[in-house]
Amino acid sequence: MLSETPAIDIRGLTRVFESRKGFLFREATRTEALRGIDLTVERGAIFGLLGPNGAGKTTLTKILSTLLLPSTGTAMVLGHNVVREADWLRPRMGLVLGGERGLYNRVSGRENLRYFADLYGVPLAERERRIAELISRVDLDWAADRRVEEYSRGMKQKLHIARGILHRPEILFLDEPTIGLDPKSAREIRKLVRSLVADGVTIFLTTHYMFEAEELCPEIAILSKGRIVARDTVAALRQLVGGDRTLEAEAYGFDDREVEALRALPGVSKILSEEFGPALRLTLRVRTGETQPEDVRALLPNHPELSVRERRTSLEDVYLDLVEEEGH
Amino acid sequence: MAAAPAQYSRGRSTVAAFRLSVLQFLADPQWLVPSMIAPVIFALVSFELFRVAGPYFLTYAILGAGMMSMWGQTLYGSGWATGQDREFGTLEPTIQAPTPYLYVVLGRVLWNVLSGLIGGLIVYLVILVVAGGPPTVTDPLGFALLFVFIMVTLASVGVVFAAFYVYTRYAGFIQNIGEFAFYIGTGCMFPVVLLPFFTNPISLLFPPTWGLDALRYLSIPGYRGFEWGFWGDLLGAVATTTAYLGFAGMVFYRVERHVLEEGNLSEY
CATH class of the missing domain: 3.40.50.300 (P-loop containing nucleotide triphosphate hydrolases)
Known part of the structure; x- marks a missing residue:
């Protein structure tokens, strides 16, 4: 027993x-x-x-x-x-x-x-x-x-x-x-x-x-x-924080209109921003395979310095998302 | 891996703590000072101090110096070992082990009793050499037995002190403050009856006071200590030692409970 x-x-x-x-x-x-x-x-x-x-x-x-x-x-x-x-x-x-x-x-x-x-x-x-x-x-x-x-x-x-x-x-x-x-x-x-x-x-x-x-x-x-x-x-x-894929877009600043356009992409559940040296990094949690790095680049044509990369959502991402939500 | 859990044994835990104390003693040269060198100094000082104390001055000298050296080893050492557990961070795993911590303390106290006796023996040998012969002791066997019993009375106080070290990291501070008061107040160096009368009731709260007075009655003819004499002293020593050991058991249970509530076992 x-x-x-x-x-x-x-x-x-x-x-x-x-x-x-x-x-x-x-x-x-x-x-x-x-x-x-x-x-x-x-x-x-x-x-x-x-x-x-x-x-x-x-x-x-x-x-x-x-x-x-x-x-x-x-x-x-x-x-x-x-x-x-x-x-x-x-x-x-x-x-x-x-x-x-x-x-x-x-x-x-x-x-x-x-x-x-x-x-x-x-x-x-x-x-x-x-x-x-x-x-x-x-x-x-x-x-x-x-x-x-x-x-x-x-x-x-x-x-x-x-x-x-x-x-x-x-x-x-x-x-x-x-x-x-x-x-x-x-x-x-x-x-x-x-x-x-x-x-x-x-x-x-x-x-x-x-x-x-x-x-x-x-x-x-x-x-x-x-x-x-x-x-x-x-x-x-990974799913709990918005998807097992993460796209990171880095450039010298984004305006609100661009951020909203990214948010409207299919499967994007969450966008986080953080300063990364002189640049700003947008981190997109992506739930499905619909949105690709090219889709992000297509929405941000005015940033010649833009770099977009895709990676798997790590446990560290999950952890940081959840802990930050708690305001730790 | 999981199997029926082993059954701990209190006796084995006490022996293990005794053994570890010996190993730590042998591994740490700083212990040579209180255990080997200090008794020699105490013996020489005491010999000079009691030269004028009459025909039994050697016995006074041995008792004074012996108790000085044993006090530190037996009583102070017992509490301090628990303070070391705090410092080393070993208090948590030791408390977490199935054996009640009291039995670990008892092992350490046993070692401290033994090392205190070694200190007493060194005092005896030094005084033997400087005096050119042995002291006159009226009842050597009774003296030896009572001497060992006084170690037990010191150890009983040591166990209670150890509980304070579990209770708080400030126990060492408190013990240091009380060290000389205790040492004088229990008659380690000279009879308590020589102290102001109002201090006597406080002194009598401690088992070594009774034991030491009994030892002087036994070994020094014409000694005038407490009015109830040798047998009264002996009875008082047995009663207070028993009370301290019983109190220690109760205190340990409560202290363990308290530190689990406070969560301060890892503080030092």
Whole structure:
């Protein structure tokens, strides 16, 4: 019965932070980090949560991983309440917050893993074998007995992930696992994450790297100002913002009449403008194949400097459209 | 990958925390100062200070210097280790692990008790050398047992301090302010009865005050401490230590709940 429950089921979740600053004259501030989240995530896949800095991604991850209590609403993970059943959940979930912190720097990577293996109750008879396997899996064999303070950021991130899966969790929370990593290390981490899904682990991944979400996550939710503003597959999200094709027209300014003419083209659902150096760029989201770059050029004959190009609407476009709509 | 989850063991978690503390101690040369060098200095200062204290001055010197060195190692170290968890960012993954954090703290406290005893032993050896012979102790076995028990009384306060470090990142600041008041007020250096009377009730709130007075009763003939004598002290030490350990368990539960509400585990 429980195996049919979603990996994550969130209803009306809010989280408010109240803090006070000052010594004699205390000034209270109130921040709504999450404002009514409803979200369901099925088991056995990677679910991506995208959002700008301060959108509430880490707050949501911490609530789901039992490190923070919600203000209102309920959050169920593996069919169990994260507040009332944290003791049941903790051995079954892994958390990777990543970054430079979160490890004992003066001891070796292997000792860090031993310590957490003991806290998680990894059977003693299996402990050393499992640690060796994980060290090998994250390609740290050569550095396992070195102090963590000698590790690069990418190596520390790999060690964080090894620690997160040491006890073989059913669900793993990864909070921005590749942030600040060089491209090679980031690619290795993504490869590792994919291999975990193949092992049957459900992964809840937060990131603000669009290509990472697009590459790893069949389903994505976009969080902005504490609200889920969209949730779907990447393909469906492209349609949500007005089409999977994007045409970009660049020239030294366009008048209103020209913009309206472009808007009237078949399949054009949205036009965004932005200054691009001395030029102005119009971005057209195009829903169908009817409007081509030549059609745009034909409507703008008075711009000899005009350049028009077509590309696929990226997840970054989707993200920016949705987040800007929220006024983030 | 998903399998039946492993069952954590509180004892194993405590041993793991003890082991990690040892490894961190060995890896960090700065610990040599409070654990190895400071006891030598304390012993020499204390020896000079108590020269005029009568025939049992060596015992006074050992108690004073020993307690000075052990205070830092056992009590201060226990809270500070949790402060380090905050600084390293390891408090979140440790709290998120299935083992209650109290058992991790207990492992660290055990190590701090042991390292405090090593400090006490260094003091003893230094005074043995400078005095040219061992001190006169009326009941060596009782002295040794009570000495270890006083480490437990210090550790019980240390566990409560550790809870404050979980509660707030400012615990270190508060502990630093209270360090000397606590150290004087519990009679680490000289008997509490020498302090103004109004300070005594505050001193008696702390288990080491009772234990140290008992230790002086046991080891120094003619010692005049609290009027209830050795057995009263011993009873008070056991009662306050038990109360502190019970209080620590309750405080940890509440503090953990509080920090999950506040979400300040990653602040340092």
